[in-house]
Amino acid sequence: MRVLFLGTGTSHGVPVVGCPCPVCRSADPRDSRNRASLLVRGDGGERILIDPGPEFRLQALRAGIDRLDAVLVTHAHADHIHGLDDVRPLTREAPLPVWADPAARAELEVRFAYAFDPPQPGGGVPRILLREMPPDGIRVGGVEVRPVPILHGILPILGFRFGDFAYLTDCSGIPETSRPLLEGVRVLAVDGLRMRPHPTHFSIPEAAETARSLGAREAWIIHICHDHSHRDLEGLCSDLSSPDCTVRPAWDGMELEFRDDRTAD
Template identity: 45%
Template structure:
């Protein structure tokens, strides 16, 4: 299974509009972060997108995405769903399934009302919405996906486990019984907003390292990084060898 991190940044991206801090002024491409999204390509060639950020068009062009089999949505915040209209050019001739909790799907129906009305606006994406529940695995073309409950501050959202890979974005806490559902994961994508300073709804990088340790230290990629996180080159010197700072375009492969 091949995983391509299309976007590695938090809701404002990096650099932030109007900011001139040293992170935002960095010329290292690893420090230039679009909003979060992951493309999973299975051994059989199925393509599953996790979250569809407002930067999807740019990300899709960079990664040469010309088809998708499904989209998984973690929650309804704009930086995770704002690119759904941009899948129209690869889904206006066939249905594209979108999976998420019912409250998330309701938000999508409201935002993209012109897609879901009785007579959709011509040329809009043909999205079919499918409700999922935490802890209840489902199938996408023979691929098993397990939604995992995590807490984004006080907001319940979903992480996803696909085989030995797990994707947890915007997580602040996770219940012990849900953490057990991640046992045996070999590749973990997990948010770390900034290095140490507490945030009400996101883990710090230090807390992400601790959570990785609770899962027996799988290969771990930090995502949803902000301009308050250290520079990429600095993170390389601060992190354990199995923890990797995510960046746009990072690829990871899980061998069978």
């Protein structure tokens, strides 16, 4: 299994529209952070997208996505779903299953109502099969997907686990009941908005502490704002690393490979 980070930025993306700060004006491509999204590629050719954010079209073109087998939605905030319409060209052959929790599902039904009640035959709408994620997960081809309930402020949302990798975006807390679901996770992609605390996102020190408390060996920080450049974050994260757990900022276009793919068990 391989995972490709399509976007590692916070809700407004980086650069932020109209912002003159050094990070937003940086020439380093790693300081350009699209809205948070991940592509999972299974060993059997499975293609699973987490969160079709506002830049989905550009991310898909850049990554050469020509097929999707499933879309997973963490929650229905604009930065995670507003690109859903752009899956349309990938739904010509067959409708695309989109999995979400009940709250996000209800929200998607309202915001993309036109896709579920097409106004005219042959109209330009994405063909979407909206599905409710079962608590014990789903299987997409040979890839097992396990939902992990997490907290985004007071909002319950979903993280996802694939074998020994877990993706926890927009996370400010992990309920005790979800900790067993993350047992044995080796690599964690985890929300770390910035160094300072925030009510609905982990700070980077909190993200590092969370990864360590879960026993992860690697923590990749995602959903990053414009407070720090990638280069600065490398140093700040290095200071938060320990011999047991390496902490690093993720970047758009970064890929991780999992050779020992337990999802294929």
